[in-house]
Amino acid sequence: MKAIVYQKFGNTEVLQIAEQVKPIITSDQVLIRIKAFSINPMDWKIRRGDMKLMSGSKFPKNTGADFAGIIENTGDSVGHLKVGDEVFGVVKNLMKEGVSAEYVAVPASLVWKKPDKISFAQAASLPVVGTAAVTAFEKMGNITSQTKILINGATGGFGMILLQLLKQRGAQITAVTSPKGIEYAKKWGASTVIDYTKEDVLSQKITYDIVVDLSGKMGYKAAKEIMKTRSIFINPTPEPVEIPLAVLGNIFRSKKHIVLLSNPATAYTEVLLDEVSKGLDIGINAKFPFSQYKEAYQYAEKGGYVGKVVIEINNPVIK
Missing domain, CATH: 3.40.50.720 (NAD(P)-binding Rossmann-like Domain)
Incomplete structure (x- = not known):
């Protein structure tokens, strides 16, 4: 599968597309085919090395923390989600994991069903x-x-x-x-x-x-x-x-x-899902295709925009 990675700390020029092995899930995880992931200020702070005391200096690193997509496979102990579900979620360790790839394996406890009334891009913009x-x-x-x-x-x-x-x-x-x-x-x-x-x-x-x-x-x-x-x-x-x-x-x-130190969890997400049901406005300022990842991060890092910036992946199913 294709993934956006970096091999050293730096600006957007260190980002590159690499081939990685499709993740193998454990019994409590789900495999998700990513449709969209959002950009957060934390992404470039980690990439520049500003947070290396917490993120560590082990490479390669992926970027991105929250995502939306479709479940491709579920672990044996996962009962509330099934293959084909449209979902959104977040990685367990925001400092050391990333979702900038065609597939991601994450604990099922950090994945929630996407409301029909919002898009993949909007759902990916919610968790962080x-x-x-x-x-x-x-x-x-x-x-x-x-x-x-x-x-x-x-x-x-x-x-x-x-x-x-x-x-x-x-x-x-x-x-x-x-x-x-x-x-x-x-x-x-x-x-x-x-x-x-x-x-x-x-x-x-x-x-x-x-x-x-x-x-x-x-x-x-x-x-x-x-x-x-x-x-x-x-x-x-x-x-x-x-x-x-x-x-x-x-x-x-x-x-x-x-x-303010926050970690996504079901209690917070239930509040957000309730707000979505009541009409929460999730504004997407810009959507970039996967191939324009550098332009997406450059745009986001300039700031001055309203709402969220998202990278979308129109990926075929990879066997």
Whole structure:
């Protein structure tokens, strides 16, 4: 089978197509013929070596973590899924495994049936950012109509889902986004939208109960200036050193620095599937064919787009 791999850390130029052996499943796994997989910022952070303490330095490495496809085979102990089911899922170890191939073998516990109302591309876009959004939502605690929330970088995949979750609680949401994302931020639930090309949210005399930095460009130190005395800063893109420092620092401060670490699981996915049944909008900004994998990653890494970027595989059945 064909797979997108890299043999060393680097930019998109290290990516290449290679032939790999079709996976052999264990009793608790399913073999999936991939139809689409999504691109997440974690993909290039791992590929560049930014996360090598957690990802390790063993090559070759595949990229991608969440996917959608069709079940080709099931392990002996798998009872809730069958050959031919349209499904979506995620790898067990987001730091060390990848799905950028025509086939992937994963535990059946991390695979769910795809709702008929969404496409393979949309389903592939759910697990990583969806789990992160649900986790962030839980970390926020009791949210009311008086809660003031700032989401910086609000219209990527993560923000897209988080905005829609928060909208249901009636919170006062301020979204910071590019000009392209203004109308989407409003549609997904923001009550106030700031165009970062025209306004600097840090210079405004407004304070917030919760600040979520999805862009990774604000940082806790700057965010403290716009946080209320008792408030939280949610950081989903921490540098490795920030994880222990945030935990230790929170002992002594009222403005908490919450490092967001999330792992896809059935409990989170059930929340997302319920939201899909109620009309969750899963916006796909761009879809690239498998052959244009470098262009896809180059496009995604530039940022500034709304929603998700997906690579699709129109693969024949490989025996």
